[in-house]
Amino acid sequence: MSALKIRGTKAIRVAYGEALAELGGERPDLVVLDADLAHATTTCVFGEKYPQRFFNLGIAEQNMMGVAAGLAISGLTPVASTFSIFGAGRAFEQVRNSICYPHLNVTLALTHNGLTVGEDGGSHQSIEDISLMRSIPGMTVLVPCDAIEMRKALRAAIDHPGPVYIRVTRPPAPYFTEDDAPFTIGKANTLREGSDITLIATGLMVCQALLAAEQLEKDGISAAVINMHTIKPIDGEAIIAAAKKTGHLITVEDHSIIGGLGSAVAEVLAESCPARLRRIGLQDCFGQSGTPDALLEHYGLTAPHIAENARKFLGEKA
Amino acid sequence: MKDEELQQLCREIRADIVRMIGRVKSGHPGGSLSCAEILATLYFREMSANPATPPGQRDKCVLCKGHAAPALYAVLARRGYFPREELETLRRLGSRLQGHPDMKKTPGVDASTGSLGQGCSIAVGMALGARLKGSAQRIFAVVGDGEMQEGQFWEAMMSAAHFGLTNLTVILDHNGLQIDGANDDVMNLGDIRAKLLAFGFDVIEVDGHDTIQLLDAYARKTDKPKFILAETVKGKGVSFMENQAGWHGKAPSADETEQALAELEA
Numbered sequence: 001m002s003a004l005k006i007r008g009t010k011a012i013r014v015a016y017g018e019a020l021a022e023l024g025g026e027r028p029d030l031v032v033l034d035a036d037l038a039h040a041t042t043t044c045v046f047g048e049k050y051p052q053r054f055f056n057l058g059i060a061e062q063n064m065m066g067v068a069a070g071l072a073i074s075g076l077t078p079v080a081s082t083f084s085i086f087g088a089g090r091a092f093e094q095v096r097n098s099i100c101y102p103h104l105n106v107t108l109a110l111t112h113n114g115l116t117v118g119e120d121g122g123s124h125q126s127i128e129d130i131s132l133m134r135s136i137p138g139m140t141v142l143v144p145c146d147a148i149e150m151r152k153a154l155r156a157a158i159d160h161p162g163p164v165y166i167r168v169t170r171p172p173a174p175y176f177t178e179d180d181a182p183f184t185i186g187k188a189n190t191l192r193e194g195s196d197i198t199l200i201a202t203g204l205m206v207c208q209a210l211l212a213a214e215q216l217e218k219d220g221i222s223a224a225v226i227n228m229h230t231i232k233p234i235d236g237e238a239i240i241a242a243a244k245k246t247g248h249l250i251t252v253e254d255h256s257i258i259g260g261l262g263s264a265v266a267e268v269l270a271e272s273c274p275a276r277l278r279r280i281g282l283q284d285c286f287g288q289s290g291t292p293d294a295l296l297e298h299y300g301l302t303a304p305h306i307a308e309n310a311r312k313f314l315g316e317k318a
Numbered sequence: 319m320k321d322e323e324l325q326q327l328c329r330e331i332r333a334d335i336v337r338m339i340g341r342v343k344s345g346h347p348g349g350s351l352s353c354a355e356i357l358a359t360l361y362f363r364e365m366s367a368n369p370a371t372p373p374g375q376r377d378k379c380v381l382c383k384g385h386a387a388p389a390l391y392a393v394l395a396r397r398g399y400f401p402r403e404e405l406e407t408l409r410r411l412g413s414r415l416q417g418h419p420d421m422k423k424t425p426g427v428d429a430s431t432g433s434l435g436q437g438c439s440i441a442v443g444m445a446l447g448a449r450l451k452g453s454a455q456r457i458f459a460v461v462g463d464g465e466m467q468e469g470q471f472w473e474a475m476m477s478a479a480h481f482g483l484t485n486l487t488v489i490l491d492h493n494g495l496q497i498d499g500a501n502d503d504v505m506n507l508g509d510i511r512a513k514l515l516a517f518g519f520d521v522i523e524v525d526g527h528d529t530i531q532l533l534d535a536y537a538r539k540t541d542k543p544k545f546i547l548a549e550t551v552k553g554k555g556v557s558f559m560e561n562q563a564g565w566h567g568k569a570p571s572a573d574e575t576e577q578a579l580a581e582l583e584a
């Protein structure tokens with residue numbers, strides 16, 4: 001059992017821009033694309049340092065995906081960014097056919113997703129991106145939980161053969177993972193051991209899950225917390241081990257419960273180790289305008305809600 | 319290859335196309351037949367396309383109108399990328415010759431295409447990549463006219479001009495027909511030449527079945543991305559297929575295949 005140690009606050013997207021610029025020095029083959037959101041996605045940090053290797057495609061995401069594919073065919077290593085709603089949503093078929101069908105080495109680091117987009121509202125809050133991206137054959141899906149893990153995820157993505165989607169979140173967020181914590185694609189990190197229930201969280205919800213586990217501990221409930229930073233390939237072994245140990249699992253994601261982490265975990269459980277599962281996330285509804293914190297509270301994606309869910313769940317009869 | 323040989327080659331390519339599609343009873347003869355000269359001139363005269371040359375050093379061609387794959391396969395086979403006998407496997411389970419070009423499966427295919435509107439963006443990326451690497455490699459994109467109705471096509475054209483990609487040549491196989499009928503009836507493309515000029519291209523109009531005109535257009539030096547507007551005939555070379563939208567995606571019967579081959583091999 002390890003206590004949550006929050007070491008500071010930094011937006012994951014800010015860490016993304018910094019990591020890109022750093023990798024640009026190591027990797028002359030790295031090229032970065034954006035679609036007129038370079039300041040929001042923070043790719044501008046790379047663009048200022050390496051203007052020759054930075055391409056702003058304007059507000060034309062479909063073209064950007066194809067251009068990224070062409071750059072990859074040329075032997076370069078492209079990383080393309082825009083908001084998730086446009087990259088994974090609007091340009092879905094370009095991602096599928098131009099990038100994934102030929103299994104090209106393109107990293108899509110798409111930002112501004114889930115409720116934490118905030119005030120821009122439901123039209124811009126992508127809550128289907130994990131679902132869409134993980135359904136494409138050969139696509140890897142990563143969701144870093146903090147600024148530290150973001151840097152590792154980017155490095156892993158560009159070294160990984162084939163397309164990778166990284167879900168990069170917008171708001172300032174606590175960072176708490178260790179600098180030397182391992183990051184292996186497809187290998188979940190258990191952040192806290194527990195025997196009564198397992199909270200499987202991804203992205204910004206990992207911190208909330210750890211906080212919820214601390215609250216549950218005060219009630220005498222022992223909750224394990226798994227940081228599922230890779231949604232695809234999902235770490236089935238970790239899920240099965242947790243199911244066998246605790247029997248009860250809750251998934252937590254700032255995403256629709258349909259097709260995302262909750263679905264991925266449910267698929268593993270249903271096929272390999274039936275266990276009791278609750279899915280916390282957007283319950284088949286769109287978001288709305290509000291501050292990120294107000295929205296997470298409203299839709300039940302904060303530690304007290306997660307803890308309350310766990311208590312109820314454990315109190316229910318199977 | 320001499321001009322007369324090139325013309326003979328195009329007749330043989332057309333026969334290959336009809337034979338392949340007729341055999342598997344599936345495919346797109348009309349738009350394959352209309353781009354035979356375009357692809358033959360590219361692969362046999364204009365492009366550095368020797369299969370023995372490492373792929374990174376060859377010129378590249380993106381067949382944006384991927385449904386014309388049979389034409390590309392016929393050209394690639396005759397250029398030596400794979401045995402001609404393999405053409406018989408078109409569209410069969412397990413074949414390297416997919417219904418639409420697949421760069422992972424077919425030797426010589428430079429980009430996976432077929433979803434219309436996406437190929438030119440890939441070509442823009444390849445041209446940017448070649449320039450960034452200081453390579454003399456040139457990128458060619460062969461597009462269909464119906465495909466220009468896709469918004470992404472125009473996004474790609476805008477970016478080609480914006481980035482000043484003089485190593486990019488886009489060739490339009492302008493046969494005027496698409497599945498549902500004439501471009502003009504389905505969704506009028508307007509003044510294509512004026513549009514591409516306005517988008518920042520140098521535009522050269524040619525008879526797309528005249529190999530000499532095509533080669534002259536390729537050779538023309540420009541300081542902008544180049545757009546070759548090649549006027550073509552859908553179903554070219556097969557009397558009953560010419561200018562018929564109905565032959566966009568319909569395979570000839572055994573009798574029709576025989577008749578078409580008789581015309582092409584006469």
